[in-house]
Amino acid sequence: MKETWTLARRELNAAFDSPTAYVVLFVFLLITGWFFGNGLFLEHVASLRTVFSLAPIIFMFFVPAITMASFAEERRGGTLELLLTLPVRDWQVILGKLLAVTILLWTAIGLTAVYALTIAGLGNPDNGAVTGGYLGLMLLSLAYGAIGMFSSSLTRNQIVAFVIGFALIFTLFMLDKITAFLPGAIGGLLEYLSIDFHYQNLLRGVIDSRDILYYLSVTLVACLLTAYNLARRPE
Amino acid sequence: MIEVQQLTKRYGAEIAVDKISFNVKKGEVLGFLGPNGAGKTTTMKVVTCYLPPSGGQVLVDGMNVTQEALAVRERIGYLPENTPLYREMITYDYLVFAAEMRGVPSEKQSRRIAEMTEVCGLGDVLAKRIDTLSKGYRQRVGLAQALIHDPPILILDEPTSGLDPNQIVEIRHLITALGREKTVILSTHILSEVEASCDRVLIINNGTLVADGTPAELQAHFMGRQHIQLGIQGKEDDVLSTLESWGKAQLTGHQADHNGAILYDLSADPSDDLRPELFHLAVEKGWVLTELHGVQADLEDVFRSLTT
Numbered sequence: 030m031k032e033t034w035t036l037a038r039r040e041l042n043a044a045f046d047s048p049t050a051y052v053v054l055f056v057f058l059l060i061t062g063w064f065f066g067n068g069l070f071l072e073h074v075a076s077l078r079t080v081f082s083l084a085p086i087i088f089m090f091f092v093p094a095i096t097m098a099s100f101a102e103e104r105r106g107g108t109l110e111l112l113l114t115l116p117v118r119d120w121q122v123i124l125g126k127l128l129a130v131t132i133l134l135w136t137a138i139g140l141t142a143v144y145a146l147t148i149a150g151l152g153n154p155d156n157g158a159v160t161g162g163y164l165g166l167m168l169l170s171l172a173y174g175a176i177g178m179f180s181s182s183l184t185r186n187q188i189v190a191f192v193i194g195f196a197l198i199f200t201l202f203m204l205d206k207i208t209a210f211l212p213g214a215i216g217g218l219l220e221y222l223s224i225d226f227h228y229q230n231l232l233r234g235v236i237d238s239r240d241i242l243y244y245l246s247v248t249l250v251a252c253l254l255t256a257y258n259l260a261r262r263p264e
Numbered sequence: 265m266i267e268v269q270q271l272t273k274r275y276g277a278e279i280a281v282d283k284i285s286f287n288v289k290k291g292e293v294l295g296f297l298g299p300n301g302a303g304k305t306t307t308m309k310v311v312t313c314y315l316p317p318s319g320g321q322v323l324v325d326g327m328n329v330t331q332e333a334l335a336v337r338e339r340i341g342y343l344p345e346n347t348p349l350y351r352e353m354i355t356y357d358y359l360v361f362a363a364e365m366r367g368v369p370s371e372k373q374s375r376r377i378a379e380m381t382e383v384c385g386l387g388d389v390l391a392k393r394i395d396t397l398s399k400g401y402r403q404r405v406g407l408a409q410a411l412i413h414d415p416p417i418l419i420l421d422e423p424t425s426g427l428d429p430n431q432i433v434e435i436r437h438l439i440t441a442l443g444r445e446k447t448v449i450l451s452t453h454i455l456s457e458v459e460a461s462c463d464r465v466l467i468i469n470n471g472t473l474v475a476d477g478t479p480a481e482l483q484a485h486f487m488g489r490q491h492i493q494l495g496i497q498g499k500e501d502d503v504l505s506t507l508e509s510w511g512k513a514q515l516t517g518h519q520a521d522h523n524g525a526i527l528y529d530l531s532a533d534p535s536d537d538l539r540p541e542l543f544h545l546a547v548e549k550g551w552v553l554t555e556l557h558g559v560q561a562d563l564e565d566v567f568r569s570l571t572t
Contacts, residue, residue: 035364043352107348111409114312114344115365116337262315 032117036125040099041132050133053091057137060087065144075148080141081162081232085225088134088173089202093194095133096177097187099126100255104263105185119259123252126178127171134170138163157234165231168244169224173198175251182258198224201247265290265325265417265447266311272319273306280306282471283320290416293443295462296451297563299571303471304451305345308419311449312342324417338367341410345421347402351395355386355405358394359412366413380408384438400431407438418442420450424457436461455563465563469571482566494528494542495521495555503528506549513538525554 044050064079103109112122145163148154180194181187205223208216220226224247227240266288273281281303288294296304309315311322313333322329324336350358359380363373381387384404389397394405403423410418423439424432432454440461442448452458458465459479467475467482475482492513496503500518503526507515513532521527532538539556546553 032365035361039350039353039361042357043350046352106351107344107346108350110309110314110344111342111348114314114337114340114342116334116367117365118334 030121032115033121033125033128036117036122037128037132040126040129044095044129044133049095053095053133054137054140057084057087057091058140061141062144065141069147075151075154077141077144077148077154077159077162080144081166084138084141084166085169085202085228088170089195089198092130092134092170092173093177093180093191093198096130096174096181096194097190098181099130099178100182100259101185101187101190113259113262119256120252123178123255123259127175127248127252130174130178131171134174135167138166138170155234158232159234161231161234161236164236165228165240168231168241169228172224172244172247172251175248175255176201179251179255179258182255265292266449267323268307268311268320269322270320271307271310271317271322273303273310273315274318279471281310284468284471284473285320286466286473286476288447288449290447291443291445293439293448293450293461293463295458295465296449296468297453297455297458297465297567298451298468300453302468302571304468305421307468308342308421308449308451312340312419313337338413339415340417340419341413341415343406343410343418343420343423345425347399347406349394349402349405349409352393354391354393355397356390358405359386359408362409362412368413376412376414380412383411384408385434399426400428400434403427403431403435407435411442416446418446418448418450420448422451422453424452424454432457455567459563467567467570474570475566479563483563489531490534490538491516491559492530492532492538492542493555493557493559494530494546495525495553496528496546497525497552497554499549499551500526502549503551506545510545512541523554525552527555529559 041050061080061083064083065077068074068076068079100109103112113119145154145159176197177190177194180197181190183193184190201222202224205220205226208219211219221243227243230237230240268284268286271281271284272279284303284307296307298304306315310317310329311324313329313336316330325339327336329336350361353361356377359377360373363376364370368376381390384407386401386404386408389401389405394402397405407420407423410420420439424435427435436457439448439450443461443463450462462479464478465475465482466473504515504518507513507528507530513530515528516531517529518526530538530542537558539558543553543556546556
């Protein structure tokens with residue numbers, strides 16, 4: 030486990046030594062802050078609704094951008110070979126990278142706590158919904174990160190990694206929006222597979238284990254697929 | 265220490281390494297020689313547990329690379345071709361990262377890093393980003409990360425490629441010094457390097473082992489003839505006909521040098537040194553002798569004869 034943490038720390042240091050982390054945090058907070066402030070000051074509505082509905086969309090673009098380099102760049106630069114000849118297991122490498130991405134995203138989410146505290150002071154927020162929203166965001170970003178990392182492990186090309194990652198996340202997000210066009214049974218299945226469906230459930234403040242399990246499963250499957258890609262030792 | 269038994273590695277349908285077998289003794293410095301694409305790097309990748317073998321097995325210190333990969337990796341320090349490093353990291357931070365990943369205990373880390381800095385000459389660049397370093401320094405950082413856990417085995421893939429002559433000499437000295445205590449496998453194209461640093465040489469061509477022995481053994485075994493170069497001024501026709509009738513050596517070529525003499529290349533059985541006889545022949549015939557020396561078959565000739 031020590032190695033996993035060392036790897037995660039290295040990735041985080043790299044993200045914070047470059048403009049990456051700062052740009053991500055800054056722009057994310059800028060957009061969510063603008064919408065939050067808009068609602069608060071112009072419409073006199075103290076609500077995190079806009080933050081919670083906007084964040085998954087912002088992450089849909091940001092997360093593939095953050096994760097596109099994770100394996101693709103290492104393959105291209107040859108450092109993956111060196112990494113995989115260290116006395117560490119493949120899964121420790123995968124976990125380390127996922128940990129780093131997750132910490133970055135959860136930091137971004139955590140910084141929006143300012144808004145939550147603001148409305149807590151101003152009004153009488155529905156604590157269940159706020160908790161559900163934050164839990165949903167954290168789980169969602171974990172799943173996004175895993176999918177992005179998987180996409181990065183498919184290719185040496187960061188652009189391709191980004192596009193595949195975005196496409197996968199977008200598809201999973203949109204799955205429950207097309208159920209109107211499909212017969213009932215399939216519609217139910219697609220709904221269950223959709224990222225947004227489970228997110229909306231959590232937003233209501235009902236912490237259902239099925240929703241939590243969904244995100245954890247998506248993360249696990251993405252990690253397993255990444256492990257499979259790594260094991261093939263592509264050039 | 266390292267046993268490679270009938271190792272085969274396939275990339276899809278292509279056979280990169282075809283039933284190679286060799287042993288490396290403890291404390292030996294082994295040179296891998298071969299044209300590009302011969303299978304040197306692939307063999308190294310199998311020994312370092314990066315790639316699994318398609319056939320055969322590799323044992324490092326008695327441990328199988330597929331079954332006990334982690335234990336094997338702990339014993340090896342590896343520097344891949346092109347020295348891949350995390351370019352955005354600062355040298356010192358990179359060494360700390362390497363030490364931690366290699367399992368160097370935390371109380372020993374600063375001492376090991378200091379030692380590596382000393383041994384690899386990194387004192388001036390510890391605070392610099394790796395992408396600002398020259399190739400020579402990057403190579404040294406690469407060597408430092410391979411040595412930081414004091415492994416008994418070092419595997420270096422073309423450690424001097426791309427370096428200028430001064431840097432090559434420095435790295436070579438380093439490798440020779442390391443080779444005294446550690447088992448080293450290095451691959452290279454530079455034949456003089458092999459002659460200078462290696463105890464034993466393996467020549468690989470098209471995935472198969474074509475030679476295995478000390479540089480001297482290879483030279484003796486494959487170039488079973490002695491070669492003499494004779495330089496004589498003037499009297500070309502006389503020399504040619506005399507040598508032909510003398511018959512003890514074959515004339516393999518002759519050309520004019522830039523000092524007015526003509527150089528004759530002779531090839532003969534290695535049994536007797538023919539140089540004294542040639543000297544007397546020249547004296548007897550009244551030739552003006554400018555040169556008379558034996559040409560050592562060098563490793564390049566061995567290499568070329570085995571790989572073309």
